[in-house]
Amino acid sequence: MRHSRNRIDHSARDPRETPARGERPGPALPPAAVRALQLQRTAGNQAVSGLLAGHLPVQRTLAWHGKPVATYEDLPQEDRDRIKKSIDAVYGMFVQPVIEAMIDDRRIHRVTVGLAVKEIPKIIDLLFEYEKNPPKPSPDNPRSRIALQLLEKQQEAKKLNSKVKTSYAETVSVPNLREFNRFLDTNPAFVDYLTKAGIRIFFRSKSANNIGGLYTHADRIVHLEPGVEGERPGxxxxxxxxxxxxxxxxxxxxxxxxxxxxxxxxxxxxxxxxxxxxxxxxxxxxxxxxxxxxxxxxxxxxxxxxxxxxxxxxxxxxxxxxxxxxxxxxxxxxxxxxxxxxxxxxxxxxxxxxxxxxxxx
Structure with missing residues (x-):
């Protein structure tokens, strides 16, 4: 589902910044933290309690040239094209996965076309290295986190495809892949039913555009429209x-x-x-x-x-x-x-x- 591209309200303040009348002021937040809260609020991705699946929501916020985006489709088409034209063709297929991994990361990334062109090849080279030799313990720096998230997505998508026939499982966010795999692991009889019935799941299906989802009985395909794969896990x-x-x-x-x-x-x-x-x-x-x-x-x-x-x-x-x-x-x-x-x-x-x-x- 697409999110609107709202302008950042620089005057917006978090409740922790300004105490209510009669309260003692708390410690001031660092400017970076204030900025992060503004970005998060503007993109409509604030953490909420009682998430359907019982997990904290994915932050799903990226600062693209200073503007908050919540999906890869929110990036201007001309920016996406410029990135792909500016990097080696072998890395072009990874532009969307890397950007989506940045969106899913627990920290807000501030990215420009130039930075994306510079970082995507380095992240993918690291991914190739981790495929052969996963790091122990996992390093905690932005480039490594993104590479490891891409590695986990590959593993979870492969695990899903070992249970159910799918198309474009690799486009589903890591938290959603984890959640669905967990459900299938818990319910092997359901996996058995889907297999015997010949049910296939088509993620990012244009057949379901603007309706969320669709099941076509004739070919036994479950279609989910583009954007659903990035919804909150629950x-x-x-x-x-x-x-x-x-x-x-x-x-x-x-x-x-x-x-x-x-x-x-x-x-x-x-x-x-x-x-x-x-x-x-x-x-x-x-x-x-x-x-x-x-x-x-x-x-x-x-x-x-x-x-x-x-x-x-x-x-x-x-x-x-x-x-x-x-x-x-x-x-x-x-x-x-x-x-x-x-x-x-x-x-x-x-x-x-x-x-x-x-x-x-």
């Missing part, structure tokens, strides 16, 4: 597992016969028919980032039975605690939730859990 995993929910739970649930419904599909559809009323008032909606707020996710499910299938599979496998809390609220005595809504959720969960146990056992 959001990335949920968007991916929503699409994999189409490819797994929905695929298992729905009959291929156009004029017939099996018993489980009929029960799940009946529950959806009740829960979709009033724009999905009693459905669970989670915050999945810009353009995917809870109310929008409820309406999304209410408008399409297949999205109801995929979204609730995602809820059950990535946020079981939040789904259970929602159900407890629905069934809380005295909260005036209609009885048919309570019954619909009861029936839906029975079907959902039946298939999740088959997929994730």
């Amino acid at each position: 959001i990335f995993l949920r968007l991916l597992l929503h699409e994999l929910g189409h490819a797994s739970f929905q695929r298992m649930l729905m009959t291929t016969k156009p004029d017939a419904l099996n018993q489980d599909e009929q029960a799940f559809r009946d529950a959806w028919t009740v829960l979709r009323r009033n724009n999905g008032q009693y459905l669970l909606g989670l915050d999945l980032g810009r353009g995917r707020q809870p109310d929008e996710r409820r309406k999304y499910q209410a408008g399409d039975f297949m999205e109801f299938c995929a979204e609730n599979f995602m809820h059950r496998v990535t946020a079981p605690g939040l789904l259970n809390k929602h159900l407890m609220t629905i069934n809380k005595p005295g909260n005036h939730v209609p009885q048919d809504v309570r019954d619909a959720w009861r029936d839906a969960i029975v079907i959902l859990d039946k298939y999740v146990r088959l997929l994730l056992r």
